Amino acid sequence: MSTLAESRRPWLLLSPALGTLSFLLVAPLGFIVVYSFWLRTATGADMGGFHLDNWVEFFTDAFYHDILFYTVRVALITTILCAVVGYIPAYFIANTRMKNKALLLLLLMLPFWISYIIRTLSWINILGTGGAVNYVLMQLGIVNEPLQLLYNEPSVILGLMHYLLPFMILNVYVSLSGIDGNLVAAARTLGATPFGAFLKVTLPLSMPGLAAGSLLCFVLGAGTYITPLILGGPTNAMFANLIFEAIIIQLNWPLGAALSIVLLVVLGTVVTVYGRLMGLNQISKSFG
Amino acid sequence: MTTTTQSRATPVASEAAERAAAAGGGVATRRRPGVRIPRPSGWSLIRLASILVYVFMFAPIAVVVLLSFNSSRFGTFPLEGFSFRWFEALWANDAIVSAFQTSLVLGFLTAIISTSIGIAASLAMVRYDFPGKGLINTALITPILVPEVVLGVALLLFLRWLSIPKSFLLLLMGHVLITLPFVVLVVQARLTAIKPVYEEAAKSLGANAWETFFRVTLPLLMPAVFAGMLFAFTISFDDVTATLFWKSGGTETVPTQIFAMLRNSISPEINALGTVMIVLTVSLPLIAGGLARWFARGGRG
Structure with a gap:
């Protein structure tokens, strides 16, 4: 067997994957960069060439900036809440003496398998005017009229948390369970309080998982349009909703392309900065 | 306090995570030796x-x-x-039944294609060294890192420009793209754990590359193949974000059908459909986990 054939083999094996990625990802992304400089004319046809109109519209219209900031805000709040709320069960599973750790973890991962759209709309059953919360409140006589709990920012954040929490828990758990228990014991022997030992030993050592979970929550949260569409009101539109609107409703594809690039650049910057600081392999770690 | 040392590299974490990913479940956690750490207050x-x-x-x-x-x-x-009336209503609703058919076929084809491509790529990444490996490794998981909306828009507009209309084929290609990184991650993790000595032994006994793959590597890899296919199927079956961009007017998958039904208001039919989806997506990993264990035992129950 020649060494040339041997050295070609990995590329041969990779060619279907790289072909898929080039044709379905790289080329389309390159194309929408070019396409964002085209124009959609009143007749609905594309005008090729180099027009800055879409970009001028994005950079000068405060409407887009406001929604971009709002998107970052919602994703940030969601990420912080997921970090705080997700850390606790991850810590519990990592430290419990119960035998069925894997089962406990599996249970929390189960919603991850359940359809995102079902999980999102399930909150209508909880928070809607005919939902569980209002039903209980009215039965108890606390309120006479059902409260409007849906279609606002908290309900969007709640829906996003429900969607993203498993990502956080899994990543934090992977980090926590890799910590040598002797380190905490050592800190305690040296006089640290339990909370002190947690702050000085456990928390810093779990940072990689916390960071990876946060990255996933932020990026996935900031890129969603389904949750705001189902659980949000008219003022809760996020940036991806603008893209959906431009492409599907207004059929202004060049503008939709430009807005997509904005979202890609903003979230891509977050991922790149994170990758420089932490490396991206922590994320792959939670898969095995 | 005992002096027993604890091995730092206990693979419990990754095992548990892999189990969660593969949803095999039920395997008893290995007890870690070492000091009993006092419960935090x-x-x-x-x-x-x-x-x-x-x-x-x-x-x-x-x-x-x-x-x-x-x-x-x-x-x-x-x-x-x-x-049971809402389940009966589901069964009688042609739109929902056909959405189910679309989703099942789409998920199944996605799983097969994505896993085949993913296995080949994983073999290259784990078993060979070549220049640019780090870059390729990042490239393979890029579809996870690009917001799905952007994937949806870019592929849709690009294929429109090539005059390829929205169709089932576009949907299938798109789903392969979004599931591929997950398959690669799952299969790579498993392949790393399989020592190359088995393959080397087969080769030294005269097997060629194909024989080695189909008679040694693939059988050992079967649990990961199942996990990868299951992962791909579930992601495809659940996807709505990108699918709404790619589906053609007449085609609905189950999630897009639900999305369309939600436009009116939440009906009891949606809850029934949700229940069916929940039962399906929860039982699938369990069945697959069982199948994977069966295969791991060598396929003889």
Whole structure:
């Protein structure tokens, strides 16, 4: 067997994957960069060439900036809440003496398998005017009229948390369970309080998982349009909703392309900065 | 305090995570030797808070299932009586039945194509060294890192420009793209754990590359193949974000069908459909986990 054939083999094996990625990802992304400089004319046809109109519209219209900031805000709040709320069960599973750790973890991962759209709309059953919360409140006589709990920012954040929490828990758990228990014991022997030992030993050592979970929550949260569409009101539109609107409703594809690039650049910057600081392999770690 | 040392590199974490990913479940956790660490104070508080998180995760899902059996006309509380009528209504609804067919075929084809491509790529990444490997490794997981909306828009506009209309084929290609990184991650993790000595032994006994792959590597890899296919199927079956961009006017998958039905209001039919999806997506990993274990034992029950 020649060494040339041997050295070609990995590329041969990779060619279907790289072909898929080039044709379905790289080329389309390159194309929408070019396409964002085209124009959609009143007749609905594309005008090729180099027009800055879409970009001028994005950079000068405060409407887009406001929604971009709002998107970052919602994703940030969601990420912080997921970090705080997700850390606790991850810590519990990592430290419990119960035998069925894997089962406990599996249970929390189960919603991850359940359809995102079902999980999102399930909150209508909880928070809607005919939902569980209002039903209980009215039965108890606390309120006479059902409260409007849906279609606002908290309900969007709640829906996003429900969607993203498993990502956080899994990543934090992977980090926590890799910590040598002797380190905490050592800190305690040296006089640290339990909370002190947690702050000085456990928390810093779990940072990689916390960071990876946060990255996933932020990026996935900031890129969603389904949750705001189902659980949000008219003022809760996020940036991806603008893209959906431009492409599907207004059929202004060049503008939709430009807005997509904005979202890609903003979230891509977050991922790149994170990758420089932490490396991206922590994320792959939670898969095995 | 005992002096037993604890091995730092206990693979419990990755095992548990892989198990969660592969949803095999039920394998007893290995007991770690070592010191018994004193329970942190406030442990009961932590336990209580953890239980509340479990409630938070499961309550909405439980309510969907509960309401799907409610005979009330509105799909809301109060519970009026037990009934299968909404499931019967599902069965009679042609749009939903055809959406199910579309989703099943799409998920199945996606799983097969994506896993085949993913296995080949994983073999290259784990078994060979070549220049640019790090870059390729990042490239393979890029579809996870690019927001799905952007994937949806870019592929749609690009294929429009090439005059390839929205079709089932576009949907299939798109789903292969979004599932590929997950398959690669799962298969790579497993392949790393299989020592190359088996393959080397087969080769030294005269097997060529194909024989080695099909008679040694692939059988050893079977659990990961199942896990990867299952992962791909579930992601494809659940996807709505990109699918809404790619589907053609007449085609609906189950999630896009639900999305369309939601436009009016939440009906008891949606809860019933949700229950079907929940049962399906929860039982699939369990069945696959069982199958994977069966294969791991060599395919002889």
